[in-house]
Amino acid sequence: MTLLDVFLLLLALAVVMAIVANNIRIVPEYQRLVVLRLGRVVKVAGPGLVILIPFIDKGIPVDLREQYIEVTKQTCITKDNAPVDIDFLIYFRVMDPKKSVVEVSDFRGAAVGIATTTLRAVVGDIDLDQVLAKREYINEVLREKLDEVTARWGVKVTAVEIREILPPREVQEAMIKQMAAERNRRAMVTEADGRREAAIRVAQGEKEALILKAEGEKQAAILRAEGERQAAILRAEGEAAALREIDDAARTLDSRTLLLQYFTMLRDVASAPSTKIVVPLEVFRLLKPFEAHLEKVTRAEESE
Numbered sequence: 001m002t003l004l005d006v007f008l009l010l011l012a013l014a015v016v017m018a019i020v021a022n023n024i025r026i027v028p029e030y031q032r033l034v035v036l037r038l039g040r041v042v043k044v045a046g047p048g049l050v051i052l053i054p055f056i057d058k059g060i061p062v063d064l065r066e067q068y069i070e071v072t073k074q075t076c077i078t079k080d081n082a083p084v085d086i087d088f089l090i091y092f093r094v095m096d097p098k099k100s101v102v103e104v105s106d107f108r109g110a111a112v113g114i115a116t117t118t119l120r121a122v123v124g125d126i127d128l129d130q131v132l133a134k135r136e137y138i139n140e141v142l143r144e145k146l147d148e149v150t151a152r153w154g155v156k157v158t159a160v161e162i163r164e165i166l167p168p169r170e171v172q173e174a175m176i177k178q179m180a181a182e183r184n185r186r187a188m189v190t191e192a193d194g195r196r197e198a199a200i201r202v203a204q205g206e207k208e209a210l211i212l213k214a215e216g217e218k219q220a221a222i223l224r225a226e227g228e229r230q231a232a233i234l235r236a237e238g239e240a241a242a243l244r245e246i247d248d249a250a251r252t253l254d255s256r257t258l259l260l261q262y263f264t265m266l267r268d269v270a271s272a273p274s275t276k277i278v279v280p281l282e283v284f285r286l287l288k289p290f291e292a293h294l295e296k297v298t299r300a301e302e303s304e
Contacts, residue, residue: 062097096154
């Protein structure tokens with residue numbers, strides 16, 4: 001075997017190995033391989049090892065994971081003739097690999113075209129204020145419309161998310177002024193609420209202080225009244241005891257002793273030079289027993 005024969009043999013082996021390697025595919029879990037044999041779909045293979053017939057079979061990989069399409073800014077005209085720029089994302093997942101290969105040649109381009117047309121139609125039916133406020137509504141309308149169209153392509157649109165809505169510059173400036181005015185209003189309301197709460201707290205504190213003061217005065221008055229009552233009781237008890245002692249002492253005195261006490265009192269009163277004494281008639285009645293006693297004493301002395 002000549003050197004040329006060896007070279008040709010090695011070349012043939014390399015070509016065969018390249019052909020075999022090109023027709024042996026390892027399909028991962030998140031992919032499927034749509035196999036076309038002589039231009040006709042014969043199966044959807046995978047995951048795992050897939051062997052194709054050289055020059056007859058053709059394998060087209062299809063990703064089953066959720067993917068997204070980024071739609072650049074689209075200028076739309078609202079119902080009140082205001083231009084707005086909107087960009088959004090389309091999230092989708094291939095549900096039928098065979099249909100995604102056979103039914104549509106460029107799914108991404110077709111989805112962007114349908115989404116753009118639907119977006120302009122939806123925005124054209126509502127005013128600018130509603131476009132800014134109804135973002136979720138626009139998302140849902142776009143998703144439903146896209147899902148309805150892409151279902152025949154074996155693709156499921158899972159979500160549509162608007163990322164940014166840019167109104168005209170003059171509208172943005174007006175919105176900024178409105179936001180500033182709203183912030184000022186909220187600040188004023190917050191300040192007024194704070195003052196009101198502070199006034200309420202001060203009034204509440206003054207009220208509680210007055211209540212406590214009145215309660216203290218009430219307790220003090222009660223204590224003073226209780227003390228005065230106890231003092232009055234003690235004074236009354238003392239006076240009653242004194243009266244009882246006087247009454248007991250008076251019961252032991254006879255008319256003579258009383259008369260002597262009376263004269264002693266008159267003597268003390270008459271000791272003052274400017275004092276005039278008026279003697280009532282009852283005094284003379286009191287003197288009769290004393291006079292009778294003196295007469296008895298005189299007669300007794302004379303008889304001796």
